[in-house]
Amino acid sequence: MTTRKVVIIGSGPAAHTAAIYAARAELNPLMFEGEMAGGVAAGGQLTTTTEVENFPGYKEISGPELMMKMRDQAEHCGAELLMKTVHKVDLSKKPFMVYWDKETVAADCVIIATGATAKRMGIPGEEKYWQKGMSACAVCDGALPLFRNKPLVVIGGGDSACEEATFLTKFASKVVLLVRRDELRASKVMQERTKNNDKIEILWNTEALEAKGENLLTHVHIKNNKTGEEKDIEANGLFYAIGHTPNTSFLEKQVECDETGYIITTPGTANTSVSGVFACGDVQDKRYRQAITAAGSGCMAALDAEQFLVD
Ligand code: FAD
Numbered sequence: 142m143t144t145r146k147v148v149i150i151g152s153g154p155a156a157h158t159a160a161i162y163a164a165r166a167e168l169n170p171l172m173f174e175g176e177m178a179g180g181v182a183a184g185g186q187l188t189t190t191t192e193v194e195n196f197p198g199y200k201e202i203s204g205p206e207l208m209m210k211m212r213d214q215a216e217h218c219g220a221e222l223l224m225k226t227v228h229k230v231d232l233s234k235k236p237f238m239v240y241w242d243k244e245t246v247a248a249d250c251v252i253i254a255t256g257a258t259a260k261r262m263g264i265p266g267e268e269k270y271w272q273k274g275m276s277a278c279a280v281c282d283g284a285l286p287l288f289r290n291k292p293l294v295v296i297g298g299g300d301s302a303c304e305e306a307t308f309l310t311k312f313a314s315k316v317v318l319l320v321r322r323d324e325l326r327a328s329k330v331m332q333e334r335t336k337n338n339d340k341i342e343i344l345w346n347t348e349a350l351e352a353k354g355e356n357l358l359t360h361v362h363i364k365n366n367k368t369g370e371e372k373d374i375e376a377n378g379l380f381y382a383i384g385h386t387p388n389t390s391f392l393e394k395q396v397e398c399d400e401t402g403y404i405i406t407t408p409g410t411a412n413t414s415v416s417g418v419f420a421c422g423d424v425q426d427k428r429y430r431q432a433i434t435a436a437g438s439g440c441m442a443a444l445d446a447e448q449f450l451v452d
């Protein structure tokens with residue numbers, strides 16, 4: 142069995158940035174890209190979107206192309222990439238053990254960059270209209286021309302839903318927020334901001350049953366779960382904001398996570414509760430969840446790992 146200085150698990154912007162920095166620091170990193178781990182292809186969440194318009198350096202680039210460029214750069218810098226999913230780690234002693242298929246590698250440092258997966262509801266029409274009006278990221282997709290001055294629908298009652306509904310009012314003619322209960326889960330300040338926004342209409346006790354349209358989404362079929370009333374409402378956009386699932390189950394609680402499974406890092410660093418194990422990207426960030434913040438924290442993780450190996 143070989144021992145590597147640095148093993149990186151994940152393949153989104155955080156993992157690739159960590160790989161670029163670790164390779165340039167001559168740490169010979171081995172990166173596990175995953176095989177549809179967490180339901181996402183190697184390359185991470187951006188492989189599931191079309192245009193990315195907010196990653197510095199590119200006015201417009203497709204998500205898959207951006208990730209391919211990051212992958213090329215990581216390989217060019219000397220990182221070794223394996224398109225395999227890590228199913229288990231042993232972080233109880235050093236060197237750490239990383240397991241995939243029937244194989245094992247030992248590692249002095251582990252960088253976890255396994256991301257998070259946006260929850261979907263699986264309503265009829267979802268497959269047909271995904272990225273044709275339907276999305277799980279308003280901040281990413283909301284500014285696209287297809288949503289300009291159009292009625293949009295957001296589903297959820299948490300801080301994300303309130304934040305995304307508010308954000309979408311910049312572009313939409315109107316935003317309808319579908320809340321399945323008669324109250325919001327969001328923080329008080331977000332609730333007030335949402336309720337006081339003239340462009341947002343909240344439909345309480347309301348669920349989405351179906352996405353409808355032609356080539357693009359045009360309507361959402363909704364039901365009031367108190368009265369049983371059903372109807373179609375106009376919607377050129379339907380945004381899920383019903384939470385994310387961080388991809389941390391393979392860690393089997395060996396690293397401290399919060400109550401929703403996100404890895405806890407020491408603020409301002411990529412340090413986790415286990416010395417020598419670092420985390421970056423969406424797997425430790427439930428607030429910003431952007432490619433550029435993931436990449437930035439990947440840089441931090443590699444620099445923290447480099448320092449750890451020197452100390
Ligand atoms: P992710 O991109 O989540 O990638 C993690 C990778 O790790 C995945 O490929 C996964 O399969 C792999 N993995 C998981 N578990 C394992 C394992 N056990 N072993 C090996 N591999 C594993 N952000 C923007 O800044 N601009 C945008 O325009 C934008 N658009 C978006 C559009 C959509 C539809 C979505 C869903 C997100 C969008 N985002 C956008 C958000 C952005 O994609 C994420 O913030 C970013 O990808 C997070 O990067 P990450 O490196 O943390 O991990």
Ligand code: NDP
Nearest residue numbers: 262297298299300301302304321322326382383384385427
């Ligand atoms: P949450 O888990 O807090 O909220 C998810 C919301 O989606 C809930 O209102 C839930 O309803 C609703 N929901 C879940 N499943 C369904 C479904 N199948 N159909 C309809 N509605 C559904 O997730 P968030 O992403 O909003 O927030 C995650 C964390 O990130 C929180 O701690 C939040 O505070 C934080 N955050 C902070 C921000 C900030 O400070 N600016 C911004 C964004 C997030 P119900 O309430 O009935 O369970």
